[in-house]
Amino acid sequence: MSAVPKTAVQPLSVSQLTAQVRGTLEAKFLSVWVAGEVSNFTRAASGHWYFTLKDANAQIKTVAFRGINLRLRFDPRDGMEIIARGRLTVYDPRGEYQFIVEELQPKGVGAAELALRQLKEKLLAKGYFSPARKxxxxxxxxxxxxxxxxxxxxxxxxxxxxxxxxxxxxxxxxxxxxxxxxxxxxxxxxxxxxxxxxxxxxxxxxxxxxxxxxxxxxxxxxxxxxxxxxxxxxxxxxxxxxxxxxxxxxxxxxxxxxxxxxxxxxxxxxxxDRQELLAALRDLRTRMGDAVERRIRFAKQHLDQIASRPAFRLPLQRVENLGQRLDDTNERLARAARQRLVQVREKLAALSAQLETLSPLQVLARGYSLTHTNDGQLVRDAGALRPGDLLVTRVASGVIRSLVTDAQGTEHEHSTAHGEPAPRGAG
CATH class of the missing domain: 3.40.50.2300 (Response regulator)
Known part of the structure; x- marks a missing residue:
């Protein structure tokens, strides 16, 4: 074990040492301007901001309390170059020295201009400027x-x-x-x-x-x-x-x-503009009046032309002319009908004479006759008849009914002429 020093030494506690350091820093750096880049920016629920200010070779913890933040027109962001005025102090619980911001502005651009840019970007993203909603x-x-x-x-x-x-x-x-x-x-x-x-x-x-x-x-x-x-x-x-x-x-x-x-x-x-509307109405009334007057003049001229036509000057003349034309037409139709009737009668007489010439009755008048069976079948072949068939014979001056007792066809007559016996039953 090492020996206790004979000279009594009163050591400082950590809190005492920290307080002395804080006092020295705050007295020495009561108000100082610092330029640097924002890093590790954090917005606490209390409204305080915590971030780090850094350059190429060093960095310092930085705090901006809510009362300061409310007066700022822009929001710091990571990577932003800023200029801050504040004081140095020591945060006792961690023994870290830190920079307390009292004034803050962007580097190279005004705070108001930066705040306006940031707000426009935010509102643009939310659709506030969209023409479709206007x-x-x-x-x-x-x-x-x-x-x-x-x-x-x-x-x-x-x-x-x-x-x-x-x-x-x-x-x-x-x-x-x-x-x-x-x-x-x-x-x-x-x-x-x-x-x-x-x-x-x-x-x-x-x-x-x-x-x-x-x-x-x-x-x-x-x-x-x-x-x-x-x-x-x-x-x-x-x-x-x-x-x-x-x-x-x-x-x-x-x-x-x-x-x-x-x-x-x-x-x-x-x-x-009420005056412009009144002037436009007066002009419209004038133009409408002119248009109505032109329309009335045109209608009057058209009416005069219609009134000057014969149909209006002599209204019955047209009816009389049409009546006369109707009479002429009726007379022509009657004359044409009579002529047509004569032509039809002459043609009918010619056809009757021609038909009379071709009529079988004319043939009968020359001594010929027509023979039918009782059921109306014309007899053309005697071989088709049988004894006992009833026949009706038409001559020029009447009808003869007869009973077949014998019927011989042309074939029978031909065979008989050559000495061949007639078929049994014929006749």
Whole structure:
């Protein structure tokens, strides 16, 4: 065992040593600017940020507490180059020295510009800027909600232009701050309140105009806040963003259903011009009157032409002419019928004479006769008859009925002529 030193030494505890180191660091590095790259960024449930600042040769643990974070317009990310102002301290439980951030800004680009870029990327990914979701503006509108500063020129200009162009639109003004701290919250709340009235059938809106006059980019910053973008995106009523600055395009402009360069331009986009409509109506009335007069003149000329025709000057002449033509036609038809009847009679007489010449009765008149069996069969061959058959013989002046006692055909006569005996039973 080693011997206890004779000189009494009072050692420091780890906590005491750590406290002395922390005191030295905090006194020496009470406020210092540090530039570096963000690494291992973590967002705690408490709202605090924990990350590491590093360069090519060293690194330091860094903490940004919630109160600081809420004032920042952008979110640090791994790989981002930043410049931070803060103080050095020691975290006693782990004996690590760390950098406590009190101010933070991106390196090489302004914090506001970076915050705007990040918000646009986020909203683009969520579909806030999609043209497919943008709605057409009703024209003309019956009721419009105006969100603007109660004391600004924008609200007066919009009301005046509405009165000039289309005074029939009912205007509901919801005053709101349009710049400075709390303006974004007030604008988004105004849009939500008007939508609540619309959804609950308290007041039905055709459109909502977010209006303000021109200003610097800082003045217009309320229209670049995510709260305003959310309110516009979730609106049941079409929204017109009328931020009076033609150069800067705000997030509200990108999310809204329609962007107008000025509040006055928003009213023009939403309403017809009453004077232009009245002038157009007067012109239409004049053209319609001219067209009616031309139509009347044409109809009168056409009527005069019709009235000058013979059918209207001598209305019975046409009937008389047609009656006379009908009589002529009847006479021609009767004459043609008589001629046709004579021709038919002459032809019938000729055919009768020809038929008479061919008639069997003429043959009978010359001494011939026709013999039929009792059932009407014409007798052409005597060999077909048998003794006892009844015959009917027609002569020119009557009918003779007879009974066959003997019938000999041509073949029998031929055989008998040559000395051959006649067949038995014939005759």
């Amino acid at each position: 709605r057409a503006l009703p024209r003309p509108p019956r009721r419009v909600g105006l969100v603007a500063s109660a004391t600004g020129a924008a609200i007066r200009d919009m009301i005046e232009v509405f009165a000039q162009r289309w005074p029939f639109t009912e205007l509901i003004v919801r005053p709101s701050r349009v710049q400075g701290e709390g303006a974004a919250h007030d604008i988004s709340l105004a849009v939500r309140q008007l939508n609540w009235l619309h959804r609950n059938n308290k007041l039905s809106f055709d459109a909502i105009i977010l209006g303000r006059g021109g200003g610097s980019a800082e003045d217009l910053w309320a229209f670049n806040e995510e709260a305003v973008a959310d309110a516009i995106f979730n609106s049941n009523v079409p929204v017109i963003s009328a931020v009076g600055h033609e150069i800067d395009v705000t997030v509200a402009d990108l999310v809204a259903d329609h962007r107008a360069e000025t509040p006055t331009a928003a009213v023009v986009a939403l309403t017809p």
